[in-house]
Amino acid sequence: MLSLLPIWLPAVVVVGVLYSWFRSWYRLRDFKGPWLAGLSEAWLFGVTTTGELHMRLYEASQKYGDDFVRIGPNWLMTSDPDVIRHMNAAKYKHQKSSWYEALKVDPYVHSVFSETSVTKHDQLRVKMASGYSLKENRDLGVKIDAEIASLVDLLERKYVSTADDVRPLDMAGAAQFWSLDVITSIALGEPFGYLTEDKDMYDFIKIIQGELPLATLCSSTPTLGNLVFGSGLVKLIGPSPKDEKGRGKLMGIAKRVVGDRYGANKVVRDDMLGTFVRNGLDKRQAESEILTTILAGSDTTATAVRATMLYIMTNPRVYNKLVEEIAAAERNGSISSPITSAESRQMPYVQAVIKEGLRIHPPITGLLTKLVNPGGETIKGRFIPGGTGIGQCGWGIQRHPIFGEDVDVFRPERWIEASEAQRSEMEKTMELVFGTGRWGCLGKTIVLVELDKIFVELLRKFDFELMYPGSAWKTRNFTLFMQKEMWVRVTKREVASS
Template sequence: MAVESGLLQLCNLINIRAWNILLLLLVICYVIYVRYGTPLRNVPGPFLASVTRLWKLRKILSGDFEWTNIDLHGHYGPIVRIGPNEVSIDDPDESLGIIYGHGTKFTKSPWYQASDAPGQHSIFTDTDIARHARERRLVANSFSMTSLAALEPYISDCVQVLETRLFELSKENAVVDVGHWLQCYAFDVIGEITFAKRFGFLDRGEDIGNIMNVLDGFLSYSSWMGVVPEFHAPFTKLMSTFFADGAPLESLRRFASNVVEKRQASETSHPDFVAHFLRIHNQKPDQFPMSEVYKMCMVLTGAGSDTTAIALRAVVYFLLKSPDKLEKLRSEIDQRDMAAEVSKPVTYSEAVSMPYLQAVLKEAMRLHPSTGFTLGRVVPAGGVVLLNHFIPENTVVGINSWVAHRNASVFGEDVESFRPERWLESEEATKRMDRYFLEFGTGSRTCLGKNISLMEMSKLVPEIFRIFDFDLVDRKKPWHTVNWWLVKQTGLLCRVRVRKNSRT
């Protein structure tokens, strides 16, 4: 019996070792195939990136993927393999148009699936080109300059409320988190123009309804889950089963639906986005059901507030770090002010006519774009040749705005310098820079809210800098950033003072 037992144990041990060896051989075969057996074998990049998505997942979890992406292109060149089936591109010429141009058949990558409920889509996440085009046409008029012009007075109200808060803070001589107040401004503008009512962030200076925290949770979740989107549906179900609040996306959906319902119950004639969306719904309920109204409001609330706040922080930060540029901007503002050529607050049309102001806004967004991942697209049937490399169908390719905006052949050798003048030196150079300026995306997926964001920024920046001085608490200490798809900043700590002789 002892002998038989010993033999049985030996056989079991041999079987276990055989299975381990077989598993190891399968792993080795897989690694060899994905690294050397596909058409992507000649695309340079880190070895681990070519064999497992875990490499990219680890880099994203570090919160600074934008710099990783920049360093990769600096080391490997304009085309880099960042996954077994993913390639990062830096090409302002042919590749840009092929991937993102109008009429392209490149669809959004699976990464975007984690930014929506499983099986659902929104105008941001939709991978169906034809469906996206139909839905975009339905709402496009709501984002026209004619529609936005009717909303400008409400943005002006928010500018003046922030101005009042800054006056109050200047009297306290306390350290102020200016970045937080800019986020409050961006949120209240979205509340005003979307739901006909400010959320109240500027009044209280607090995270109303914990929505800022919810959005941060949603962004962090979608950023890493997008790398492994096949786990998004089961994880969402698990969260919904064991936690009352469910996934962050569900909290955001409830927030948007509650605010929409309150807006429907009001009798205001405010020309807000909910009014636009409800009108579309009433006219074409089959094409634009109430679920689409909620989705559009979610996109506006989330992306609209965060991206504008990020851009505003960048403008303030880089100006405070570059006193000569700030002085030049103030000179432009003060000259218009003394000549009674600007209103109080500045109108959008007046702001657009200030060339240096517009150059400052663009340069800040160039140096610190809101998004920090590649704008992934799936190669269509038949594959494509990019930068002399054949890229097979179903490969994900994309350009990261942080990489694009540091392309020296487009923006000059001083790409790390904050120099607004680069946008004013040559019409030809400006056109080339504009083409590779990806802050709002490009092609058919260009951000619908682009003009809203530009209006918010154009009205606020000249107003606060003609009235206030912002003194960085520690000029030598850089701010802190974290990249969860959106590259958000913290640490814009200042003391606020009213400018001497300011025309308040």
């Protein structure tokens, strides 16, 4: 049979492949990047599999330039804050790319995070925005305080060490348990009980960390993502709320807790989900939004707490200065117990530490790719064809020259020493970790209140030290950070007499 094939057929196939590669390369030929990235998605696929995507993107940004780097046949990446603001500005109506499709927590229904239609996204956002506001969540601070108290109780019950009794604490796990209990309390009216039980309730962390690498691979490589999510395959073999494990198990939990809020005998509560219901979010959409809120609202906050604590513990100067500011505030009575967010924001060094922690280790480092409008646009003096995806290098953005020469150093003092004008620009750039414009993070206010409180409350009661400084934690990056085994020794802080 093979002998019957025309002898010229292999040559035609080779020419076809070469022509396809040429077309892929030619479209964005004016933009530098890894040579393989101009021909296929293989480069981005490869760097994603390393578990160090944030660093590989940052290295490419440094090598090929911060304005635009070609990372795929139809994708560019930038570390320029101005470009990010342009692509996120409401007035330009840039759409989200296929990058978001694979990162739907519920694979059948878009959330406000993954929705690519500008119109549908805006409609969802209107229905959900009040649920994240301090006006609707009047007891937000009380709920956060309650979970901080639960964390303190857990430490005192099981993890306070003495000279004769060392009780290692995995700070990575404790931070995740705390953030999960906070967001479930805010979203659903009561915590799931991670801190009370000191375990991964419903295998939530295990399931998400098991599925996140593949989801990120699908988001980084549109061809693979389309095969899985665009071909209908997910509808045939995807998860079901009836599953006893995996993502389907989480969907089942969401279906159960959301189902109580709808129907003739619905439960009415004054929490985030209650706000969604009052504002007209339908039941199926609410299931998707609650799942996404719990994931996004817990994982990023946990990373911010872990990373900031790591940098504090490995920098004695910062540690001592921070503890002294907290102790001084206690002595002069300028902070309550527990501290309020307003009081925390009057403590310059506490706020500098929070900002520096978010800057030096941004909690989410995904590309968050948006599409250039049809017809193309000239951005920063360069014409970019319509339909081109522009992603962001989160690590590079937070090492912009606006922060000074020592951007790789954890130095909170930069926020205090800067002039008012420079500090304003620094804050605008740092806050890009929450997104901006049309696509800004709805949960930003909640996260900042959590961070205002957690470091003060932990360090006024305990001392923390790394048990294994040479191997502080195990960490991998797949859009979000998967971190574990951050072993610390916790001791009770002695209260100095006044």
